[in-house]
Amino acid sequence: HMLRSSTYACRSRVHSGCVRAEISYIMVKPDGVQRGLVGEIVGRFERKGFTLRGLKLFTPGKELAEEHYKDLSQKPFFKDLVDYITSGPVVAMVWEGDGVVKSARKLIGSTNPLEAEPGTIRGDLAVQTGRNVVHGSDSPENGERETALWFGSGSVEQWQPALAPWLRE
Numbered sequence: 001h002m003l004r005s006s007t008y009a010c011r012s013r014v015h016s017g018c019v020r021a022e023i024s025y026i027m028v029k030p031d032g033v034q035r036g037l038v039g040e041i042v043g044r045f046e047r048k049g050f051t052l053r054g055l056k057l058f059t060p061g062k063e064l065a066e067e068h069y070k071d072l073s074q075k076p077f078f079k080d081l082v083d084y085i086t087s088g089p090v091v092a093m094v095w096e097g098d099g100v101v102k103s104a105r106k107l108i109g110s111t112n113p114l115e116a117e118p119g120t121i122r123g124d125l126a127v128q129t130g131r132n133v134v135h136g137s138d139s140p141e142n143g144e145r146e147t148a149l150w151f152g153s154g155s156v157e158q159w160q161p162a163l164a165p166w167l168r169e
């Protein structure tokens with residue numbers, strides 16, 4: 001099936017055909033991987049009830065990091081940011097669910113971990129903006145853009161969790 005491995009989902013409850021499922025690109029940054037926080041971070045999205053669509057560990061190159069953060073290219077911290085993101089393996093992930101982009105931003109917490117609420121990933125696990133352990137897309141459009149950038153278009157898995165009816169009526 002053409003749509004099987006794309007970021008589109010066909011949901012049985014939608015009668016007018018296929019709708020685009022909302023996805024967010026979530027990444028455990030190198031500090032999160034080095035500190036052994038991968039399981040903790042993945043676990044929070046799993047327990048919340050979102051669906052994992054893609055996951056891989058690798059060290060990104062400079063070009064990829066620069067493209068990912070291109071909107072920040074004029075910022076004074078841009079070079080340090082690219083050095084940080086390319087300094088070691090990251091865990092690149094795609095999570096799906098209605099409202100996942102906004103909800104993931106809430107679960108992650110404010111950019112500055114000292115301002116992030118306790119209970120959020122950054123609020124619980126980090127102390128500095130330049131080492132804030134995790135990334136989450138800031139809009140559904142960027143969720144699509146970043147997924148295509150990190151995974152290639154059409155390369156994330158499409159599947160129906162058996163638990164779905166216990167998460168959404």
Ligand code: ADP
Pocket residue numbers: 072077081110111129130131132134135136138
């Ligand atoms: P977020 O990751 O919360 O969406 P931004 O898009 O503003 O935040 O910034 C992207 C990333 O750039 C941040 O997560 C952080 O790693 C880094 N960053 C942002 N602002 C600063 C800063 N003032 N100094 C150092 N790094 C920063």
